[in-house]
Amino acid sequence: MSASFAITNARLVDPESGHDGPGGILVENGLIAQIGEELDLNSADEVIDAGGKVLAPALIDLRASKEPALTPDGENQSSLAAGAAAGGFGTVVLAPNEHSPLQTAGGFAGMTRALGQHGVRVLSAAAATQDLAGESMAEIGLMAKAGAVYVSNGDNPIADTRVLRRVMSYASQFDLWLSLRAAEPGLSCGAVATESDWSARFGLPSEPTMAERIAIDRAASVAALSGGKLMVDRVSTADGLAAIRDARKRDIEIAATSAIAHLTLNEVDAGGLDSAFRVDPPLRVEADRRALVEAIAAGEVDAIVSDHRPTPFDDKGEPFAMAIAGTLALETLLASLLALVHDEELSLVEALRPLTAGPADLLGLPQGRLTTGAPADLVLIDGDTPWVCHPDDFHSPRGNSAWAGRRFIGRVTQTFVDGQSIYNYNG
């Protein structure tokens, strides 16, 4: 791609400013040089006619998982990056999980550098505690120096309040968010479903939604005590949203993310007990899903995350109640979210804000907005193309998708990072 190019005849959508209208962008040296309907095309080496497609900032995901390096048959760095690029993502943040706890300060800088070789900007969070056990602190400072963008205890809550206080207080000196899965350990332990009429009939181990509220109330109070910044990881219930509203009234520094699964699926989708729908937090009731979508529209949730989790066949080769949690999501996130736009549950700007400016602002990133001088991380979206989700077509070698077989309308046609095309659907 030339050093200077323009994309014209597009529908510009910039969630940061709320702009949604016709226009184009001139890119020079990897940065956005001009925006608007009147571009100076003389300086462009190449002009791309978008044909009315949506042109928006490339998406940012704050929570994806990788498999441990060298996993046989597994997702590797290049398949992860290729899937992310195909899903419209310019930036992906890896979060710790039990297989890949991201706690080795010694290899951290090398890992993030290696991850950066694949076009997509791959950043990493740092483990909060050793082995995510919630007992002793991981080397947060060394990992922060090596580029960690937030601190997370993976899927595990930190049960000991004293440890939670210290982690939050310690992370605050680096001005890093502590991302915490909101689950009251005693109530949530062993749960694979939400406590509801549905799960009771199936006799599934379940957690009440109030477990999320209790955990957020507690963590918010600890944030007030320690002066730390709390990022509620994958809020999924109306009760949890209420707790976040209460904390905001108390001037506590609190942010929230939601996973695409909880915005687009509910427990009824798991009605056939298909292990593909075993996710963490468990799928909720429809009223919770609606509350989450309303919170997205109201700007109460800062980021939508993929919670992309490649899982070997064997882990899903068990019945629902025993299967490992997680679904692939990077390649289907935008399309599944667009269904909410087509259904008029969200506007396009509302849907894209938590995937662009929202997460960029949380981490202080320059991308994620259509502003002169910002990095040219862009995505072209054809909002009208119908397609069917076939996991065999994924870039990921894994196939554990909760959206397998879904019909979507709208797909990413091209993704740019730093003005370089990293994905082009039309080849």
Next chain:
Amino acid sequence: MTRAAFSYDFPHRHLVSVADLNPVDISLIFERAEHWRAVNKTPDKSSDALKGMTVLNLFFENSTRTQGSFEMAAKRLGADVVNFAIAHSSAKKGESLSDTARNLAAMQPDIMVVRHSATGAPQFLAERTGLSVINAGDGMHQHPTQGLLDVFTMNRHWGSVGGRRILIVGDILHSRVARSNIGLLSMLGAEIRVCAPPTLLPTDIDQWGVDVFHDLSEAVIDCDAVMALRQQRERMSGGFIPSGREFFHLFGLSHDTIKRAKPDVLVMHPGPMNRGVEIHTKLADDPKHSVIMEQVENGVAVRMAILELIGANIRKEAAA
């Protein structure tokens, strides 16, 4: 009624949940169970209904009674029966259930009888192998043959459970037997009561179409049958009740606690019993009320009926 009267054949190849059945299916099962019950009382019990077929008993959880009952039922129908005690073999070696199932399916059995600690495991096995699956208990979800034999037992005493008042006492929360019984009894028009401490009831029990009681002396009033459930000790982690002794005093069945029920009330228990926890020994052994041994006897007949009906459908499919 007879099969001809319905002009309808039992359509199922699996029995995973009582929700798969309709009242006519249930009548067909009971009609055949009545036949096998009579045959089982004669010295010539053998039949060739399942001759040539292999029934695989896959018990991932220990069981004596249910496994024995299925084995006896299948053998009396002329099937070859193989028992796999998976709890002690491949599951321990790290093989996924999906792989275990496909390996067993490759040996070409015809019917798998499955008990597993996880909800949905029988359905999962049916989907992954294509074999006929009969659920012999999955997690806290369903135990359809137990539910059927309980209703069959009540039907034999009353003709029909419709309009009868039936009380289920004890650990509803962890009980697959209760879920199967509630499903069947509400389908057949019985009035269902449950009685337990709130910690042993599902939170949404009020939506199950049952009347909920916490006081046994009120719950038993005018009941036609009272069913105790076993305290599922292996599923209880972390203090659902203070002690077995306290439970017996509040929720245990005895001649004293059932005295406000109908005079000829049936007392039932799916077994194995914890005498002195859910039920007083004297009541359990009182032939005037207790039908617990009838339940066991009918269990073999009901399982024969189900195996026979499913086996006939397998043959029909193979012929087509």
